[in-house]
Amino acid sequence: MGKGKSKVVCGYPLSIFFIVVNEFCERFSYYGMRAVLVLYFKYFLRWDDDLATSIYHTFVALCYLTPILGAIVADSWLGKFKTIIYLSIVYAVGQVAMAVSAIHDITDSDRDGTPDSMTFHIVLSMVGLFLIALGTGGIKPCVAAFGGDQFGEHQDRQRRTFFSVFYLCINGGSLLSTIITPVLRAQECGIYSKQKCYSLAFGVPAALMVVALVVFIIGSGMYYKAEPQGNIMLDVCKCIGFAIKNRYRHRSKQYPKRQHWMDWAEEKYDKLLIAQIKMVLKVLFLYIPLPMFWTLFDQKGSRWTLQATTMDGNFGALVIQPDQMQTVNPILILTLVPIMDSLIYPLIKKCGLNFTPLKRMTVGMLLAAIAFVCAALVQIQIDVSTKQLLHSSPYILSGQGFIYFKLTIKGKANSDSTTVHNTDKATFTLRSGSQSCEYSTNFGFGSSYTFFIHSTLVFGSNCQDSVTAVEDIKPNSVHMALQIPQYFFITAGEVMFSVTGLEFSYSQAPSNMKAVLQAGWLFTVAIGNFIVLIVAELAKIPKQWAEYVLFASLLVAVCVIFSIMAYFYTYIDPTEIEAQFKKKINEDDEDDKSKPGKAEVEMVKRDSIKCHDEYDKATQTKM
């Protein structure tokens, strides 16, 4: 049985349908907007690459920092339901602001196709991005935890499946939007003049966010809505502060040691709160090594995409752009999550192995390290095959009766007029006054040519014989398909690490701090992104393959530390512990009423022993 007023369908509360659809639409909105953001900065706001990249990464990091704020508001004040509603409104307003900021006609008073007041567009889009970061980050820990809340105490299996389906929805939304919004951006639109349609590319995600909100509200009557329990974060901070101060005051040897340093708060604080803080601190401590996984994971969008630009994206009927390779991740998620859940995990269980959540996360980290070893091997192959500059044609041939032009064949969208974006036969028209002739040739992906036009050129219908093409840079010969193994390993790692971590963060959190621990989990993503920024700046390793090997080694080292920490972690059932504490507190209250005047110090000691016993009983299973 679920906990809300919701009907139960196939053992699942119907209310979670609204929650997963909400997540699908929200992730569509987020990833769709993100997919075209850098291009919007570069081509609409006319920022250079460095500024565009920095603002982009700062925005992404902010999106994973704001969950802390949303979680505090939800757990201490508004509750998850109201927090999701209010912050979704903020989020939708932010998306609309982005869409409006991309309408060039608003400030194009001279109707020449370019905005006249760039300041207006910059300010509006920055306000929009800030609201989006607040909204997406703020609701993220609440939606996951709110979904988990809908399950009853004996629905552990269903709750685990829910987190897998939840992850599928994230990636379904991400996959669709990263395919659709770049197509929308490529359309031309405008009132006075036609420009690339960023307003549509931002407008559709805005509409999806409104849909997400409406769907969530429709489910309103069915949800189980846990009440917020006061300003829990303030109580937590005060309690920790008191424990530290009290420990310091009693540092002399005459005072007996206590089992845990948090037990020094017992004189002033509720034992239940102390036990809950212990649960949270234990999990947060375990999170310390985790950002390293995200440091590797998030390089899909940067280093791996740059690697793809030096590879051959010709898949026969389909020419894949380097940035499109990233869609392999959500595609693999959609395939691997069901395979893991219905085949691999049950098979491992049948073999008698206890594949606990922390073991899964450890294996996930190792798989990510393997992915980077694959990336290094591909890089070595690219380096071997690449691009020796054959010669510098203009230097050798200048002044010998030729005119020349250079042409680079790139795999990346570019506004350079001498860049061809595919490997098809290209035809050039050579003109001199009213005379012209045509020259055609085939190009390889990533190659660069210098064309020499003979001074003896005679214009006619064909000038094939009067042009000599010299290949300066060989076409990319290493195929983009070779990146698939690294995508496979990183995604398999993500399924084991991230899907498991999401559920682990929920199941190990005390009832009043579920969203806070979800935020703690998302915080590891933010720190991972910061590490990418720092390493990119600091580690100037000349060989790219060596950088990949460095990252893989770092993750293996971190993984060893994590597995040792995980070995000493004991799984808990927060609901059971809380129930025992509440029961004992009630019993003590009864006891106190019947035996007035008992020495308070004695009581504290006795309670403390009992509480430890109960806490220990409930924390049996290791890694």
Ligand SMILES: C[C@H](N)C(=O)N1CCC[C@H]1C(=O)O
């Ligand atoms: C798109 C990724 N495969 C993914 O699902 N995520 C990356 C960071 C966490 C997670 C998400 O919630 O978006």
